[in-house]
Amino acid sequence: MITLRLRADRDFGRVPFLLSIASPVLVSLVVVLAVLSLGFMLRGQKDEIILVFGINALLVVALQVFVGSTGIVSFGHMAFMAIGAYAAGIVSLPVGLKAALLPDLPGVLKTIELPMFPSLVVAMIAAAAAAAIIGPAIVRLTGPAAAVVTLGLLVIVNQVLRHAKELTRGTQTFSGVPKTTTFAWVFSALVLAVLVAALFKWSSAGLKSRMARDDPLAAETCGVNVTMARLVPLVLSAALTGLAGGLWAHYLTAFQANSFYVAQAVPVIAMLILGGATSITGGMLGAIIVSTWAEITRFLEAGFEVGSLHLAAPRDLGNLTLGLALILLVTSPASRDHGAERGDAEPCPACSADWPSSGDPELEVERIAQALRGPVW
Amino acid sequence: MTGFLQVFLDGLSLGSSYSLLALGLTMVFGVLGLVNFAFGDMIVWTAFLAVELTSIGLPLPAVIPLTLVGSVALSMFVGEVVFRRVGTQNPLSLLLVSFGLSLVLVALAVQVFGELALMFPSPTALNTVLQVDGLQISMLSLVNVAVAAVILAALFVLLNRSRLGLALRATAENARTARLMAVRPKSMVRLSFAITGVIGGVIALLWFMKVGTVTPRSGLDITLKAFIALVIGGLGSARGAVAGGFALGFAEAALASWLPVDLRGLQQALAFVVVVILLVLRPQGIGGRLLDVSR
Numbered sequence: 090m091i092t093l094r095l096r097a098d099r100d101f102g103r104v105p106f107l108l109s110i111a112s113p114v115l116v117s118l119v120v121v122l123a124v125l126s127l128g129f130m131l132r133g134q135k136d137e138i139i140l141v142f143g144i145n146a147l148l149v150v151a152l153q154v155f156v157g158s159t160g161i162v163s164f165g166h167m168a169f170m171a172i173g174a175y176a177a178g179i180v181s182l183p184v185g186l187k188a189a190l191l192p193d194l195p196g197v198l199k200t201i202e203l204p205m206f207p208s209l210v211v212a213m214i215a216a217a218a219a220a221a222i223i224g225p226a227i228v229r230l231t232g233p234a235a236a237v238v239t240l241g242l243l244v245i246v247n248q249v250l251r252h253a254k255e256l257t258r259g260t261q262t263f264s265g266v267p268k269t270t271t272f273a274w275v276f277s278a279l280v281l282a283v284l285v286a287a288l289f290k291w292s293s294a295g296l297k298s299r300m301a302r303d304d305p306l307a308a309e310t311c312g313v314n315v316t317m318a319r320l321v322p323l324v325l326s327a328a329l330t331g332l333a334g335g336l337w338a339h340y341l342t343a344f345q346a347n348s349f350y351v352a353q354a355v356p357v358i359a360m361l362i363l364g365g366a367t368s369i370t371g372g373m374l375g376a377i378i379v380s381t382w383a384e385i386t387r388f389l390e391a392g393f394e395v396g397s398l399h400l401a402a403p404r405d406l407g408n409l410t411l412g413l414a415l416i417l418l419v420t421s422p423a424s425r426d427h428g429a430e431r432g433d434a435e436p437c438p439a440c441s442a443d444w445p446s447s448g449d450p451e452l453e454v455e456r457i458a459q460a461l462r463g464p465v466w
Numbered sequence: 467m468t469g470f471l472q473v474f475l476d477g478l479s480l481g482s483s484y485s486l487l488a489l490g491l492t493m494v495f496g497v498l499g500l501v502n503f504a505f506g507d508m509i510v511w512t513a514f515l516a517v518e519l520t521s522i523g524l525p526l527p528a529v530i531p532l533t534l535v536g537s538v539a540l541s542m543f544v545g546e547v548v549f550r551r552v553g554t555q556n557p558l559s560l561l562l563v564s565f566g567l568s569l570v571l572v573a574l575a576v577q578v579f580g581e582l583a584l585m586f587p588s589p590t591a592l593n594t595v596l597q598v599d600g601l602q603i604s605m606l607s608l609v610n611v612a613v614a615a616v617i618l619a620a621l622f623v624l625l626n627r628s629r630l631g632l633a634l635r636a637t638a639e640n641a642r643t644a645r646l647m648a649v650r651p652k653s654m655v656r657l658s659f660a661i662t663g664v665i666g667g668v669i670a671l672l673w674f675m676k677v678g679t680v681t682p683r684s685g686l687d688i689t690l691k692a693f694i695a696l697v698i699g700g701l702g703s704a705r706g707a708v709a710g711g712f713a714l715g716f717a718e719a720a721l722a723s724w725l726p727v728d729l730r731g732l733q734q735a736l737a738f739v740v741v742v743i744l745l746v747l748r749p750q751g752i753g754g755r756l757l758d759v760s761r
Binding site: 160162164223225226229230233234236237238241242245247248249251252351355358362403404405406408409411412413414415419420 | 565566568569572577686731734739745
């Protein structure tokens with residue numbers, strides 16, 4: 090007879106639940122206020138940078154929903170961003186421009202011209218739908234194999250976008266999207282995303298996901314559907330990433346398929362790992378650090394004058410330092426036990442203590458066998 | 467019939483490159499649990515070494531062994547300095563470290579060699595194309611297949627017919643038990659990085675002789691191919707790696723000649739679609755066994 094018990098990383102009841110959610114949401118509000126007052130102090134000189142930071146922070150929070158609750162590192166989330174950007178672009182492009190730029194649009198897409206909000210909703214739905222279709226393939230795998238397949242997803246989406254000429258203009262630049270992304274849109278989206286991420290993390294579904302992440306066997310034994318426990322965060326995370334893509338499209342107004350590829354995924358992954366993949370607050374912190382550092386390195390790479398000397402840092406300094414930071418962070422003794430999840434102080438939800446449910450938590454297990462792996466060759 | 471034979475030959479040549487790539491990755495995965503994102507970039511650095519050696523006037527017979535030595539040295543250095551510090555069987559951390567390493571290698575290569583493509587030394591004898599009964603075979607692909615066959619055979623003998631190979635397999639199977647049998651995991655990790663280094667060096671030469679030029683960013687394409695082949699074959703299985711490599715090679719050759727012209731650009735996407743379908747049906751790959759999730 091084996092007794093299995095679950096433990097949540099919060100107490101049960103409405104108040105502890107709200108408290109758990111309150112902390113990341115409050116942090117996000119503080120971040121937004123700090124960033125906006127910084128923008129105010131700079132008198133609009135660095136507006137672009139602040140807006141881009143907001144979208145990056147949104148991307149990190151979205152990625153955290155998936156990585157934090159499944160333990161699968163996704164290199165492919167840029168695919169969802171691309172889908173969101175193109176979806177928002179296609180539905181909001183002025184009808185007049187559509188006739189010139191995308192004459193072969195199918196059916197109703199040719200005649201609609203949606204305002205900002207509905208186009209963002211379309212972006213979220215499109216990305217979530219893509220995730221729901223491709224998801225079952227990703228979530229059946231674990232560890233490195235899953236990461237490889239997310240990379241494959243990015244390659245597939247990239248090539249398909251470059252070939253779906255009727256929808257995306259192929260390799261040509263997709264342009265003419267109304268420039269409607271403002272501070273208000275970006276930062277309210279960020280706060281909303283943090284709220285959704287926190288609600289999910291501490292909900293029963295989120296708890297199941299994190300349990301499946303820590304110990305799939307135990308989770309399955311407790312009746313958690315491991316596939317669904319990974320699929321739900323994937324779809325949610327894809328929807329939020331699609332939202333970021335839509336905002337990005339309305340900010341850039343012109344983009345192409347290669348604006349969403351491996352190189353663009355690098356800083357977002359670095360932000361997440363730096364902040365700690367299991368923490369929403371950490372993700373925002375990572376976004377702040379990496380964005381600030383990116384500005385500093387850009388300044389250094391451009392070079393500056395010291396007296397009569399022109400000093401310039403080496404090209405690609407940003408990526409070089411990000412790479413080194415990743416290596417040092419993961420190989421540092423402190424993070425060795427936790428693997429990639431630095432700052433992971435939360436206990437494994439799938440252990441000891443009591444699950445306050447009605448009925449017996451007992452379980453009888455028979456005929457357990459373990460298969461051993463054979464030799465490599 | 468000729469068309470079919472041509473596809474077969476092309477697939478054989480592509481497949482032997484991809485098999486070697488996947489084998490290089492799987493050797494280290496078996497012992498350390500590392501899926502090396504930086505594998506392609508290490509191969510690019512090796513290729514740059516060959517370019518530099520040629521540019522100082524060394525003949526090809528001298529460049530080849532020196533390149534191989536350089537590749538092994540690089541691989542063992544990286545293994546020792548970067549990956550061993552993470553500790554074994556921590557695949558996620560190892561993957562992230564290799565991702566970081568990839569960024570560093572690309573950034574350094576841009577710094578040292580610049581963004582422009584450099585000509586890769588490629589002897590004219592290898593670029594001749596033989597015409598037999600309407601079939602086209604380049605000398606290079608023949609060499610490619612032959613070299614791959616030699617390496618596969620050598621690896622098979624090393625792994626299955628030698629004490630060293632037995633020790634390596636034992637470590638991959640269960641490092642703790644192997645240790646009780648007086649096999650030092652440390653030396654096995656070194657050995658696997660050395661083998662990967664040899665394979666990486668060979669690929670650097672063959673791959674870039676075919677492509678003709680090297681840029682600091684050529685590595686991603688190589689890494690992607692290696693990953694696809696590896697996942698098709700199943701992580702951690704040498705046989706699977708070879709099977710996965712050839713499966714990818716034949717699939718690409720077939721797609722390249724039978725796909726309608728306007729879909730040609732989707733080759734890599736279709737290859738990945740095949741991978742996805744395969745993984746849904748058989749998550750452990752062709753040759754892999756199911757990993758026990760509890761570990």
